[in-house]
Amino acid sequence: MTLNLTRIVTVSALAFIAAAVPASAATPEETAREVLSKTPVIDGHNDTPHQIAELFDRDFSKFDLKGLSPDILAKTHTDIPTLRAGYLGGQFWSVYVDAALPKHEAVTRTVEQIDVVRQMIARYPDVFVYADTAATAEAAMKRGKIASLIGMEGGHSIGSSLEILRQMHALGARYMTITHSLTTDWADSATDAPKHDGLSPFGFEVIAEMNRLGMIVDLSHVSEATMHDVLDKGKAPVLFTHSNARAVTPHPRNVPDSVLKRLPQNGGVVMVTFVPGFTSPERRQWEYERSAVAGRAKIEFTGNPAGEKAAVDAWIAAHPQPKATLVQVADHIDHIRKVAGIDHIGIGGDFGGVDELPVGLENVATYPALFAELVRRGYSKTDLAKIAQVNALRVMRGVEAAAEK
Structure with a gap:
C-alpha cells in the first residue's frame, strides 16, 4: 500500500492550525465592541446643542432625544439610541455660537447654549450626568451614564474679557476653542487673515488664565502660529477637539507635523474628526x-x-x-500615531456640526465600525482603549493638576 506523504503532511498542518486558532476567535467587530464596552468613547465635540437651538428654538417640548425622527436625526446624527449603540461614555457638548456675532450677543447666546446642555442633562437623568472633572466623568461612566461636559467653541464667546472667561468656567465650560472661523481681537484663526502672528499679548493672558482655572485649551480652528504660541507658553496639555492630520489632507484646519511632533512633550491629544473636507x-x-x-x-x-x-x-x-470614508479617517489616525504616538490620539466626530459625514460613519452609532478598522490595521486592545478615552482623561487630569499648582 502506497501512502500519499504530501496529503498526510497537509492534513497534519491543517490540524495543527485548527488546534492553534480558537474556534471562537474574535472578529475585528467583536474585539472593538469588547474594548468599547469596558472603555467607552469620550468624544471631544458634538454640536447637538446647536441643532436643538436651530431646529427647536431650545424648546425641549418639541422633540424627544429618546428617539428622533429620521429627518431630524439626519441633522443631529445623535439621539439616545444611537449614543447607546455607539458605546459613547463621555461627550464634550459644544456650545457654539456664530463667530460673526457682536461681542455682547455672542456672550448672551453662549450662556443660552450652556443652558441647553444643562436642560438636556436634567431631562434625561437616566442617561446623562453632568461632569466637570476627569474623576466625575469616570464615576458617571462606571454607573453606565454618559458623562456630559461642556466645551465652548470660539474665543469670541468671552467678549475679550477675562471676567467673562471666569464666569463661563463657573457655568461649566471645561474647554474653550481659542478661535472659530474668524480671527479674534487676540488670536489668529486658521481660516481668516492673521492679525497677531498667533496670539496677541492679551491672548497670552487668556491662555494663562485658562491654565489657572483648569480650562482645557482647544487648538482646533486656530492658525499654526497660534498653535505654536500656546505650546511655547502654556502650562498644561492641550486638545485639538476636532481636527485631523494636515500631511494627509492639506486643509488649514488640520494639524501640521511641526505641531504633532511637539505633542509628546506637551501631553496633548488630537481628537480625530469626521468632517469630510478635513478627512478626504x-x-x-x-x-x-x-x-x-x-x-x-x-x-x-x-x-x-x-x-x-x-x-x-x-x-x-x-x-x-x-465622498469621504471611514477608511480615510483611520488613515489620519495612522499618521498621528506615526508622528506623535499612540498616546496623543482621541476622537472628536463633530456630529451635529456638518451636513454630511464619511461613508460608514453616518451617526454616533458607528464608532465601533471605526475601531474595528483599527483592529484590522493591527491596533491592540490597549491602543483602542487609549484612543477611546484613556488619552482624553489624561489630558483632563493634566489640566486639573496644572491648575492646582
Whole structure:
C-alpha cells in the first residue's frame, strides 16, 4: 500500500492550525465592541446643542432625544439610541455660537447654549450626568451614564474679557476653542487673515488664565502660529477637539507635523474628526476647485444670481462630489500615531456640526465600525482603549493638576 506523504503532511498542518486558532476567535467587530464596552468613547465635540437651538428654538417640548425622527436625526446624527449603540461614555457638548456675532450677543447666546446642555442633562437623568472633572466623568461612566461636559467653541464667546472667561468656567465650560472661523481681537484663526502672528499679548493672558482655572485649551480652528504660541507658553496639555492630520489632507484646519511632533512633550491629544473636507484629500481638492468656480461665476454673472447659480450647478454636475470614508479617517489616525504616538490620539466626530459625514460613519452609532478598522490595521486592545478615552482623561487630569499648582 502506497501512502500519499504530501496529503498526510497537509492534513497534519491543517490540524495543527485548527488546534492553534480558537474556534471562537474574535472578529475585528467583536474585539472593538469588547474594548468599547469596558472603555467607552469620550468624544471631544458634538454640536447637538446647536441643532436643538436651530431646529427647536431650545424648546425641549418639541422633540424627544429618546428617539428622533429620521429627518431630524439626519441633522443631529445623535439621539439616545444611537449614543447607546455607539458605546459613547463621555461627550464634550459644544456650545457654539456664530463667530460673526457682536461681542455682547455672542456672550448672551453662549450662556443660552450652556443652558441647553444643562436642560438636556436634567431631562434625561437616566442617561446623562453632568461632569466637570476627569474623576466625575469616570464615576458617571462606571454607573453606565454618559458623562456630559461642556466645551465652548470660539474665543469670541468671552467678549475679550477675562471676567467673562471666569464666569463661563463657573457655568461649566471645561474647554474653550481659542478661535472659530474668524480671527479674534487676540488670536489668529486658521481660516481668516492673521492679525497677531498667533496670539496677541492679551491672548497670552487668556491662555494663562485658562491654565489657572483648569480650562482645557482647544487648538482646533486656530492658525499654526497660534498653535505654536500656546505650546511655547502654556502650562498644561492641550486638545485639538476636532481636527485631523494636515500631511494627509492639506486643509488649514488640520494639524501640521511641526505641531504633532511637539505633542509628546506637551501631553496633548488630537481628537480625530469626521468632517469630510478635513478627512478626504480628494474632497478637499474638490471643495477648493468649487470655490474657484464660484468666485469666477460671481464676477462673470454680476447682477445675475440665476446665471451665477447655473454656472456653479453645471460645474458640480460635471464634477461629482467625492465622498469621504471611514477608511480615510483611520488613515489620519495612522499618521498621528506615526508622528506623535499612540498616546496623543482621541476622537472628536463633530456630529451635529456638518451636513454630511464619511461613508460608514453616518451617526454616533458607528464608532465601533471605526475601531474595528483599527483592529484590522493591527491596533491592540490597549491602543483602542487609549484612543477611546484613556488619552482624553489624561489630558483632563493634566489640566486639573496644572491648575492646582
